[in-house]
Amino acid sequence: MFLLNFDPFSYKYPSRRTLVYGSRGMVCATQPLAAQAGLDMIKKGGSAVDAAVATAACLTVVEPTSNGIGGDGFALVWSGGRLHGLNSSGFAPALADAEALRARGCDKMPLYGWEAVTVPGAPAAWAELNRRFGRLPLEEVLAPAAWYAENGFPVSPTVSALWKRAFAKFAKNLDGAHFAHIFESFTLGGCAPEPGEIWRNPAQAATLRKIAESAARAFYEGEIAEAIDAFSKSCGGWLRLEDLAAFSPEWVEPIHANYKGYDVWEIPPNGQGITALMALNILNNFDFAERECARSYHLQIEAMKLAFAESLAEVADPRYMRRSVEELLSDGFAKRRAALIDPERAGLPTSERQSSGGTVYLAAADGDGNMISMIQSNYQGFGSGLCVPGTGVTLHNRGNNFSLDPESPNCLAPRKKPYHTIIPGFITRGGEPVGPFGVMGAFMQPQGHVQMAVNMIDFALNPQESLDAPRWQWFRDSTVGLEQGVPNHVAAKLAAMGHDVRIDFDRIDYGRGQIIQRTESGALVGATEPRADGYVAAW
Numbered sequence: 001m002f003l004l005n006f007d008p009f010s011y012k013y014p015s016r017r018t019l020v021y022g023s024r025g026m027v028c029a030t031q032p033l034a035a036q037a038g039l040d041m042i043k044k045g046g047s048a049v050d051a052a053v054a055t056a057a058c059l060t061v062v063e064p065t066s067n068g069i070g071g072d073g074f075a076l077v078w079s080g081g082r083l084h085g086l087n088s089s090g091f092a093p094a095l096a097d098a099e100a101l102r103a104r105g106c107d108k109m110p111l112y113g114w115e116a117v118t119v120p121g122a123p124a125a126w127a128e129l130n131r132r133f134g135r136l137p138l139e140e141v142l143a144p145a146a147w148y149a150e151n152g153f154p155v156s157p158t159v160s161a162l163w164k165r166a167f168a169k170f171a172k173n174l175d176g177a178h179f180a181h182i183f184e185s186f187t188l189g190g191c192a193p194e195p196g197e198i199w200r201n202p203a204q205a206a207t208l209r210k211i212a213e214s215a216a217r218a219f220y221e222g223e224i225a226e227a228i229d230a231f232s233k234s235c236g237g238w239l240r241l242e243d244l245a246a247f248s249p250e251w252v253e254p255i256h257a258n259y260k261g262y263d264v265w266e267i268p269p270n271g272q273g274i275t276a277l278m279a280l281n282i283l284n285n286f287d288f289a290e291r292e293c294a295r296s297y298h299l300q301i302e303a304m305k306l307a308f309a310e311s312l313a314e315v316a317d318p319r320y321m322r323r324s325v326e327e328l329l330s331d332g333f334a335k336r337r338a339a340l341i342d343p344e345r346a347g348l349p350t351s352e353r354q355s356s357g358g359t360v361y362l363a364a365a366d367g368d369g370n371m372i373s374m375i376q377s378n379y380q381g382f383g384s385g386l387c388v389p390g391t392g393v394t395l396h397n398r399g400n401n402f403s404l405d406p407e408s409p410n411c412l413a414p415r416k417k418p419y420h421t422i423i424p425g426f427i428t429r430g431g432e433p434v435g436p437f438g439v440m441g442a443f444m445q446p447q448g449h450v451q452m453a454v455n456m457i458d459f460a461l462n463p464q465e466s467l468d469a470p471r472w473q474w475f476r477d478s479t480v481g482l483e484q485g486v487p488n489h490v491a492a493k494l495a496a497m498g499h500d501v502r503i504d505f506d507r508i509d510y511g512r513g514q515i516i517q518r519t520e521s522g523a524l525v526g527a528t529e530p531r532a533d534g535y536v537a538a539w
Helices: 032-043 048-062 098-103 122-133 138-151 157-173 177-186 202-214 223-235 241-246 273-283 294-314 331-338 442-457 463-468 488-496
Strands: 020-022 025-029 072-079 082-088 250-252 255-259 262-266 359-366 371-377 386-388 393-395 425-429 432-440 472-476 479-483 500-504 512-518 524-528 535-538
Touching (some): 025 048, 025 512, 025 524, 048 072, 048 138, 048 371, 072 425, 082 122, 122 138, 138 202, 262 273, 273 294, 273 331, 294 331, 371 425, 425 442, 442 463, 463 524, 488 500
Parallel strands (some): 479 500
Antiparallel strands (some): 020 524, 025 359, 072 082, 072 371, 082 250, 359 371, 425 432, 432 512
16 A cells, blocks of 8 residues: 655645544544544444445534535445445436526526426435445434434534525525525524534434435435425426436446556546546646746646536536547547647637536545545535425535536436536555545536645645645636735746736635545545644544
């Protein structure tokens, strides 16, 4: 087994966190209570997967601003000497109708309301991961989440800030009686909770227990499914009981790119992980001498633009894609893309085809060699603005990622999965695990994955340094955001090269990540995100 090359006593970036070491178990998550609940599963004899599922379920309670029971989930699991991929993203309802939306004057998918709702996959992901790789009963694994929902917990500072942001947007954009339930279920007297304020959601606790007792069937075929169906029908929504009953998670073969001796792994489309792999393949054609120089930023940004041009034009439900994964990840394709980069000047993103076109991440490992990279999301904060009455289930708005362009492979269609932003990552070397990593945050995610890989592989930063280091983010055209902390001379040079540079002081929008690595001796090394209320629980 391999640990990326770094000197743990030679920090290049100031951090309020240090590396955490363990040997028998480790969980990294954005919220301490959830991470500790996961580690408790390992101490009870559970696997890393049990720990991850317990943490994931807890995060729907203690960090509802980024994920929920009504969201989607993906996972990469290292077990039995190989990597396994789980895609638990849902499809559009059978009644979904792109033409009806276009007839209403929509030129893009709505962000809120029933049209943005696809079948949620998170509960099915929990049950399937537990079934295949768990050692403890699902009731025991989900018990901490139900306990916190029933008895309450003190809201953490970042979650409180995100809660306020989400409901400020809802107050401006949600109009209609069907949106009233989310204000009733997720505010205290109409207000988001303050840091340290105790939050309880008994309806969510009851739902979690029903999911646990039925291995999630209650959510897809039983009384929770019936409640979702009745709510949708009462509002004229598309989602039906039949859509929920037809869903099941998919085990998929992970895809990878070899980046300078390390294999970086992602879930295949409909996820956007291929975007990170395309960018890394392009960057294989360049060498980096130092991190804090305009050239290193420029090359990464330009590679990312080209990768996004392809993924936004081509990535969709794999049944509808026009180009194969193998072609998009081929060396020839990467070399053609790399040849378009001007090392001295910013370019505009172009697709080779020239086509028109709130998340939580966690990582866990146990003392037996099992490791998991897991991510789940409601997409935009609390999601669609819809909360199923009496259940505590907020429904995601993942359908917003569909296109309404009939020529796009990602155009909305019945029982079709959308382009999906959430992506777990994993690194191996020579067929052995280095470990799970991820950076959450919509279209920041593949950009974060590229920056973590380059930080650790090219610049030999340790996992915590890699997370602490200031980040960049490409938005559109030539617009690039830089976090405060990027050296002024780098920002000035990038602007002179033609990048439309903006400096951002709010680090939350630049992703929130976790990393676990396993050393050759078997020790676990964990790092968590300074942009969140992150925590590494270790044993």
